[in-house]
Amino acid sequence: MDLRARNKQATREAIGRAALRLAIERGPHGLALVRVHDIATAAGVSPRTYNNYFSSREEAICAFQADQSRRAGQALRARPAGEPLDQAVTAAVVGLYTDPEPDKAGLRMIMMTPELEGEALKAFSMAEGPLAEAIAARTGTDLARDVYPAVMAAAITGAVRVAGRHWLEPGNTEPFAAVLRRTLSCVFSAKPPQPPQPPAPPGTPPGRPPGNSERPEGNNAT
């Protein structure tokens, strides 16, 4: 990467960091008070330049998350080729999203602020394309013909989002990796957890997904 590209990347990250930091400072309620001018100034750049990188404050705030998601495909490809898909995906995703344990304040801002909802979904869904390609390569399926890789990719990013929401729940002190493993195992086993005891309200047993319903691992329980 030449100097130009590095500078560009650095600027992008500086703006993104500044935007997220300001958003956290002003709180989820004062998001409208985060002006473009502030972000640009905080990042040491002109407002016009900020606009060359992002076309909305929301996009800037979520930039870090988006960049991270973009690396998902590469993370999966880096797993050993013989590894079963579920293990490879779990290892790749857990590594990607917990290399440093995520900043709770930042993640909360991104995931729990209504105005950011669209951008946050976009940011997480950026992982879908690369992930689907990597899954197709790993399973020998054809991205154009088979829906399987794309569906799995979407399910996986969904699991990541759900893990984030759950992890941010007030009072949750688990490491993020643990929650992530639980949500991912739901995707791969496609089975509900065994309810402690069927509450059995007289009549109509609740439906069960196909197949048996033993519980390969602890999928749930806060």
Next chain:
Amino acid sequence: MDLRARNKQATREAIGRAALRLAIERGPHGLALVRVHDIATAAGVSPRTYNNYFSSREEAICAFQADQSRRAGQALRARPAGEPLDQAVTAAVVGLYTDPEPDKAGLRMIMMTPELEGEALKAFSMAEGPLAEAIAARTGTDLARDVYPAVMAAAITGAVRVAGRHWLEPGNTEPFAAVLRRTLSCVFSAKPPQPPQPPAPPGTPPGRPPGNSERPEGNNAT
């Protein structure tokens, strides 16, 4: 629902329809040319009123899709209580999204226009909350403690999105319901399709998801 509420709903739908129609007319490239004033006029309402319902053109354009997604929970609850989860979900989702076969032009506008990406994701993800609740109720799990319902809900809406993308692929003439069933079955079986013949590039067999790998039904194949 009293007259006021009905009028409100009608206005909302009128604005949404007008917005989507104009967007389709001007094409995905001229989206920026769809002015708020045009939408409002087309809906027979003042621009200020438009703004009381939606806070961006994108939101108005995706309103129909969002409203539909909101009905997902109710659709699932309407299924007989004893039905297995996968069948209930499939029936509910297929019914919801193919009651009238969706308008390809509209869906393409919503799903394939980059500027609408965030709003489209938001629109589809509106199904997640209600779906998760309905799944929790049906499987006897606890939405607060177990991640399973939320993960499944996210996976299902992901499958719907993937089905939409696949169905919009140029040259695809299948009914939407067929594609939808295929993507949903991926979620519930969590198995890749059986590749016709392992291309077997010397060495390293591709990883396989956990469990056996027979193919309960045709998951794929365009």
Next chain:
DNA sequence: GCATTGGTTGCGTGGCACGCATCTTGTGCG
């Protein structure tokens, strides 16, 4: 019928995205 609540509209304001022209800074080549 009449007061009240809820919805619509017009106006004004602050902010923002983006095109264009200009200047600055890294790059490649002789």
Next chain:
DNA sequence: CGCACAAGATGCGTGCCACGCAACCAATGC
């Protein structure tokens, strides 16, 4: 080493838009 070129960064100007406010109008409930 220096020069021509390319790619960014910046300033300025424009058109659009979201939204607060206050006035107006219509449905509702007594």
